[in-house]
Amino acid sequence: MSTSLPPSALAITGLKKTYSDGFVALKGVDLHVESGDFFALLGPNGAGKSTTIGVICSLVSKTSGTVSVFGHSIDDDFAAAKRCIGVVPQEFNFNQFEKVLNIVVTQGGYYGLTRKESLVRAEKYLRLLDLWDKRDVVSRTLSGGMKRRLMIARALVHEPRLLILDEPTAGVDIELRRSMWDFLQQVNKSGTTIILTTHYLEEAESLCRNIAIIDEGSIVANSSMKNLLDKLSQEVLVLDVVESLPNDFTLENFRCHWVDEHCIEVSIDREQHVNTLFTALEARQLNVKSLRNKANRLEEMFVSLLKNPAKHLDADYPRYNFVSDEVSV
Amino acid sequence: MNFTGQWVAFKTIVYREIHRFMRIWVQTLVPPAITIALYFLIFGQLIGSRIGQMGGFDYMQFVVPGLIMMAVIQNSYANVVSSFFGTKFQRNIEELLVAPVLEITILLGYIVGGMARGIAVGSIVTLLALFFTDLTVNNWWITISMVLLTAIVFSLTGFINAIFAESFDDISIIPTFVLTPMIYLGGVFYSIDLLPSFWAKISLANPILYMVNGFRYGILGVSDINIWQAYGMLVVFVIIGFSVSLYLLAKAEKLRT
Ligand SMILES: Nc1ncnc2c1ncn2[C@@H]1O[C@H](COP(=O)(O)OP(=O)(O)O)[C@@H](O)[C@H]1O
Ligand SMILES: [Mg+2]
Numbered sequence: 312m313s314t315s316l317p318p319s320a321l322a323i324t325g326l327k328k329t330y331s332d333g334f335v336a337l338k339g340v341d342l343h344v345e346s347g348d349f350f351a352l353l354g355p356n357g358a359g360k361s362t363t364i365g366v367i368c369s370l371v372s373k374t375s376g377t378v379s380v381f382g383h384s385i386d387d388d389f390a391a392a393k394r395c396i397g398v399v400p401q402e403f404n405f406n407q408f409e410k411v412l413n414i415v416v417t418q419g420g421y422y423g424l425t426r427k428e429s430l431v432r433a434e435k436y437l438r439l440l441d442l443w444d445k446r447d448v449v450s451r452t453l454s455g456g457m458k459r460r461l462m463i464a465r466a467l468v469h470e471p472r473l474l475i476l477d478e479p480t481a482g483v484d485i486e487l488r489r490s491m492w493d494f495l496q497q498v499n500k501s502g503t504t505i506i507l508t509t510h511y512l513e514e515a516e517s518l519c520r521n522i523a524i525i526d527e528g529s530i531v532a533n534s535s536m537k538n539l540l541d542k543l544s545q546e547v548l549v550l551d552v553v554e555s556l557p558n559d560f561t562l563e564n565f566r567c568h569w570v571d572e573h574c575i576e577v578s579i580d581r582e583q584h585v586n587t588l589f590t591a592l593e594a595r596q597l598n599v600k601s602l603r604n605k606a607n608r609l610e611e612m613f614v615s616l617l618k619n620p621a622k623h624l625d626a627d628y629p630r631y632n633f634v635s636d637e638v639s640v
Numbered sequence: 641m642n643f644t645g646q647w648v649a650f651k652t653i654v655y656r657e658i659h660r661f662m663r664i665w666v667q668t669l670v671p672p673a674i675t676i677a678l679y680f681l682i683f684g685q686l687i688g689s690r691i692g693q694m695g696g697f698d699y700m701q702f703v704v705p706g707l708i709m710m711a712v713i714q715n716s717y718a719n720v721v722s723s724f725f726g727t728k729f730q731r732n733i734e735e736l737l738v739a740p741v742l743e744i745t746i747l748l749g750y751i752v753g754g755m756a757r758g759i760a761v762g763s764i765v766t767l768l769a770l771f772f773t774d775l776t777v778n779n780w781w782i783t784i785s786m787v788l789l790t791a792i793v794f795s796l797t798g799f800i801n802a803i804f805a806e807s808f809d810d811i812s813i814i815p816t817f818v819l820t821p822m823i824y825l826g827g828v829f830y831s832i833d834l835l836p837s838f839w840a841k842i843s844l845a846n847p848i849l850y851m852v853n854g855f856r857y858g859i860l861g862v863s864d865i866n867i868w869q870a871y872g873m874l875v876v877f878v879i880i881g882f883s884v885s886l887y888l889l890a891k892a893e894k895l896r897t
Binding site: 417 | 641644645646648649651652653655656659726727730731732734735736737738739740741
């Protein structure tokens with residue numbers, strides 16, 4: 312008996328985007344995300360993460376390529392595709408003069424939920440996101456973290472099968488970030504596929520099962536998180552040694568990097584034991600004064616994959632400063 | 641999304657639009673009412689009493705339909721241009737673009753929102769007019785259809801303005817430099833019979849003249865122009881405005897990147 316595979320939550324092939332100013336933001340992106348996955352799209356600023364998401368949810372028109380969401384092409388079957396997607400954009404894009412509850416209820420209406428249904432859903436998600444007390448507050452006055460949660464509630468009101476979040480925790484403080492992660496994990500467990508973009512590696516590492524790394528409009532790595540971490544199984548230890556070391560210092564079976572005459576960095580594989588390192592050092596009659604782990608290895612590997620690591624900077628949001636949503640004529 | 645879904649989305653947009661201008665009523669309903677009440681007082685009451693008859697009526701009676709129409713035109717335009725531009729500017733237009741709402745549903749929602757504001761202010765002005773003069777309606781059908789068609793035309797014009805606008809200046813240029821002169825020269829305050837024949841002919845090229853006179857005909861039963869010509873013109877404007885708006889929205893070159 313043959314069963315056809317359920318369609319991927321997201322299938323992107325050969326996606327290219329050239330902006331009207333001639334800038335090529337996507338150079339042929341292929342991406343597959345299985346139903347139920349928690350997927351990270353990782354990349355530095357300007358890599359094309361937001362552009363990719365923009366295309367998926369029809370805010371950016373693509374130059375070529377195909378995109379389908381749960382088997383619905385965004386070109387031929389756009390209504391069905393759109394119904395499957397809930398999106399939390401990178402920048403705040405709700406009416407700053409509107410009240411929290413109205414924003415969520417109105418969004419439900421755009422998806423065809425009657426006001427009654429939409430109010431029930433809005434209450435459910437605003438409560439889950441700890442915003443119910445703020446329901447009658449004008450959105451402009453919310454804190455950054457609350458604004459982001461408001462956008463999550465808005466994205467969930469029509470209960471999409473695929474939730475896409477564009478840098479959901481940028482600018483959110485560490486404590487709130489953790490509670491947001493917990494929330495997203497619950498949403499994922501309840502069966503919603505989640506794709507998030509981030510340039511925080513820790514975020515991808517602790518949340519996601521699969522990962523793609525995008526840089527300058529191309530996917531440079533795409534595998535399971537576990538696979539990627541295995542590739543990074545090498546650990547670098549920094550040793551401070553009492554004795555003086557020559558700058559051509561080597562150790563049998565270990566890759567060494569001479570830092571200065573009292574300090575070396577030693578790479579050890581997962582299969583190797585730290586014991587054997589010490590045995591080797593002892594054989595050379597070297598005494599280790601102190602030992603530490605070299606900084607975030609994932610971070611390092613990530614930077615090593617990128618063409619231009621200096622761009623790996625933090626993002627900011629544009630700010631609006633006008634006073635009312637009415638203009639006198 | 642099926643018809644029911646589009647209908648719900650349409651109602652949502654209309655509700656949101658009405659809610660918006662009601663929420664900021666001090667900016668949207670009060671100023672036009674005050675302005676037009678001042679016109680009643682100055683042109684109708686103070687100066688009007690010296691003008692005597694116009695088109696066979698007291699000047700006050702003559703000017704009231706013109707001023708009601710002015711309120712409808714300015715406010716349906718203002719509502720759509722402000723609301724849609726604001727939506728674009730704050731990027732909450734994206735809320736609509738990511739949802740399975742058809743372009744025609746979006747457009748109809750904004751038009752009905754604009755009509756609601758035009759009619760709301762028009763009604764307030766009509767009530768205020770009753771303090772200054774008696775109003776009897778010659779033909780309800782003509783009166784109401786003229787108001788509705790005019791509100792649709794200016795909601796559409798406001799929508800097109802908002803699609804092209806890139807700054808707050810862009811949404812006040814057209815009302816200030818195009819709309820206001822056209823309204824003032826469009827027979828709100830005078831009958832074109834008063835004009836030298838050259839200027840009277842020029843006036844006939846002003847579409848607002850037809851709307852104001854069509855409406856005045858509905859109330860007073862007098863008009864400078866043929867009423868059917870007014871209807872013909874309005875229907876043509878509605879069709880053109882609707883097609884252009886829908887095309888711009890579907891192409892959305894100014895909305896999507
Ligand atoms: N509207 C636009 N016009 C021209 N270039 C753009 C536009 N939007 C984004 N870009 C450029 O496309 C590249 C990718 O942007 P984006 O997708 O926002 O990156 P990311 O989200 O990964 O930071 C950047 O170099 C950016 O400057
Ligand atoms: Mg981005």
